[in-house]
Amino acid sequence: KIELAHNVITTTKIDESMDFYTQHFGFELVADVGFYKHLRAGEGVEIALMEPNHPSQPPLYQPEWKGQGLILTFQVADVASAYADMKEKGVPIAFDLKREEWGQVHFGIKDPNGIPVDVVQYI
Template structure:
């Protein structure tokens, strides 16, 4: 299989609010928009994308079930989480998890988009010494 792109499609009644959230706070471009489907892509790399679909869409599958906000999150990996955190805070973005360095090796913060999806903004950093030792399986 030769993949050209991969992206989640989140079924939500808030497709317009989701569009505005990702365009305003993360600089995504609207690539396609209809009354029931919106496809967004990152300006710097259009293969990085997310889409939103209204529960009353005419396509199938999936069914019309709305995403309930549990069991998944959308990670946006950046080169400088501190700078992105400061930009988003200044823009009025609703920060739900303050910037911090995690012992497993991520500097990160989080937001919740209008569909209820957790957006995890991460920068890879060195993990705390020995953190992964109990979790890494030897071959």
């Protein structure tokens, strides 16, 4: 049985990424060992940031994230408010609020590493 799942982003932009997730999504730093920072935004909502090629890590975990194929999705209670807040803070919007036929409203942004972040409200 899985008790918790979280993503670890290997990046040279740890501080910039931490600022992005704490300022725009309410994450808090809960562990900092220098090369690795663990963030939490409520029960079961966690993300970690890790320097690439750190000698303490097995080779499997060392490469820096370089590309495509990952989307982080954050479900919020009021997507219109989250959208307005991001625009007010000057966060570049990748796509504006969009209502989908399957029952969600969402918009997209990118984190400092270029990772797409889908901000969603189910209706």
